[in-house]
Amino acid sequence: MSALPRAIQQQLEEADRLMQPAPAPAPADPSPAPAEPPQPAPVAVVEPVEPQPAPQPAEPSQDAAYWKARYDTIAGKYNAEVPRLHDTLRQTEVQLAELRGRVSAQPPAPATPPPAPLVTEGDETKFGSDLIDMARRVAREEMRAVAAAMAQLEQLVRGLVPQVQKVQQVEQQVQGTREEQFYGQLAIAVPDWETVNKDPKWLAWLSEYDPVAGRTRQQSLDEAAKSFDSRRAAALFKLFKGVQPAPTPSPAPVNPELARQVAPSRSSTTTPAPQAKKQWSAAEYTYWVDPRRVHDTENGKLQEMIAEMDRAIAEGRVQFV
Numbered sequence: 001m002s003a004l005p006r007a008i009q010q011q012l013e014e015a016d017r018l019m020q021p022a023p024a025p026a027p028a029d030p031s032p033a034p035a036e037p038p039q040p041a042p043v044a045v046v047e048p049v050e051p052q053p054a055p056q057p058a059e060p061s062q063d064a065a066y067w068k069a070r071y072d073t074i075a076g077k078y079n080a081e082v083p084r085l086h087d088t089l090r091q092t093e094v095q096l097a098e099l100r101g102r103v104s105a106q107p108p109a110p111a112t113p114p115p116a117p118l119v120t121e122g123d124e125t126k127f128g129s130d131l132i133d134m135a136r137r138v139a140r141e142e143m144r145a146v147a148a149a150m151a152q153l154e155q156l157v158r159g160l161v162p163q164v165q166k167v168q169q170v171e172q173q174v175q176g177t178r179e180e181q182f183y184g185q186l187a188i189a190v191p192d193w194e195t196v197n198k199d200p201k202w203l204a205w206l207s208e209y210d211p212v213a214g215r216t217r218q219q220s221l222d223e224a225a226k227s228f229d230s231r232r233a234a235a236l237f238k239l240f241k242g243v244q245p246a247p248t249p250s251p252a253p254v255n256p257e258l259a260r261q262v263a264p265s266r267s268s269t270t271t272p273a274p275q276a277k278k279q280w281s282a283a284e285y286t287y288w289v290d291p292r293r294v295h296d297t298e299n300g301k302l303q304e305m306i307a308e309m310d311r312a313i314a315e316g317r318v319q320f321v
Contacts, residue, residue: 008081182230196241220232220236235291242306243307243310279319281318288306
């Protein structure tokens with residue numbers, strides 16, 4: 001059985017000591033004490049002393065009940081805590097045994113063999129100790145030169161660190177300036193680009209594949225923004241706005257009397273048959289949807305041709321083969 005905790009052991013010893021009966025008083029010595037010669041009594045000044053109440057002796061029954069209650073309390077703590085401590089100790093021993101088993105089951109790490117010497121006794125016998133000693137001195141001298149060069153290089157690198165930090169700060173400032181210029185020029189070319197940039201139709205149009213560029217329009221816009229090319233970004237915005245249908249104006253109210261007066265009379269001539277719509281080639285389609293047309297074509301003409309290309313694609317009038 002494992003030893004009890006020190007605090008509980010001390011409390012048990014104190015309780016056992018208090019439960020033991022008090023020792024009997026020692027008997028009085030029958031032999032008379034040697035008489036001392038009488039001395040004159042000094043004259044003392046008698047002061048009035050207030051009577052003190054005599055201490056009341058404690059009843060034995062009350063003391064026994066008090067210590068019995070303390071003993072029962074300590075015994076209750078002992079019976080409650082000692083089994084729990086035993087369980088904890090038993091679990092700790094089990095875990096320790098398990099860890100010892102794991103450690104013993106692991107294979108020992110292979111010992112690293114010491115490096116083999118580069119100069120052997122055979123070399124000293126073959127070349128002589130003087131030549132080998134001279135080679136070692138030459139190697140030490142060369143290492144000193146290498147160490148000096150490394151120190152100079154380290155000092156140079158330390159001197160370059162502040163310069164590199166300054167260059168990085170300048171790059172950040174230039175990056176911020178170029179970004180501000182990009183958005184400023186884009187706002188001049190397309191004043192409502194922020195409004196268009198939130199339009200779901202614009203986002204859907206950017207996700208479409210552009211056969212001219214060989215990628216999606218979103219990739220083209222990202223590349224233009226990354227290179228701070230405001231002209232290309234503005235061209236994409238203008239191209240999108242050019243392919244959007246113009247808002248249809250609401251028809252003005254017609255006066256029935258006026259319409260009756262200006263209505264042409266029916267004639268016996270027949271209505272001419274509609275003509276066939278133009279068929280476009282792949283080269284013509286590629287030419288008109290190219291963003292570069294923004295710079296060399298009038299805005300009205302470009303919007304008209306882009307709208308025609310969209311209708312031709314929708315009606316299957318573009319021959320890609």
